[in-house]
Amino acid sequence: MEPDEKIQAHLVSVWRESKKFFSVGGREGMLILTDRHLMFVHKTEAKKKWWEAIRQRQTVHFLKSKSTMITHDGYNEENLKNDLENEKNIELRFDDILDISFEEKIWGSILIVEYQKNEKLEKHQYSIAQDWVKYPAKEPTKYMKVDWEPFVQYIKDRQKITR
Secondary structure (H helix, E strand, O other): OOOOOOEEEEEEEEEEEEOOOOOOOOEEEEEEEEOOEEEEEOOOOOOHHHHHHHHHHHHHHHHHOOEOOOOOOOOOHHHHHHHHOOOOOEEEEHHHEEEEEEEEOOOOEEEEEEEEEOOEEEEEEEEEEEEEEOOOOOEEEEEOOOEOHHHHHHHHHHOOOOO
């Protein structure tokens, strides 16, 4: 992350699943869009109370408006820099993204991102969870219907390399 970079969109309660053959399970985290990067943060220093409050506020927002171009108070660029020190979190330059699209499913909306990182081709789908089951493993039970179009367009408009 560069010093003058600003957060453009910040989504919590995001469920990421690999689109590989035979992949099982997923991971919860935050999907963050800045001026130059797309980041998936699943190891965060954010407090659990903050997370729960923001997750509830985000759910209310999506019930009123479907736009994914939102930010949350209590998490800023400094928090993001600290979280990105953990190598398990993913930071993608827009030009590392080979393909980005979205689909509407009966159960919710998904963002599909294909990228190349460290010579490996990766493909993941992201969806925003509304409700969770905690046992035997934490997994979403209900997903939100959102509008990924402005999110995708923001990235495509800033890519220098497109395919």
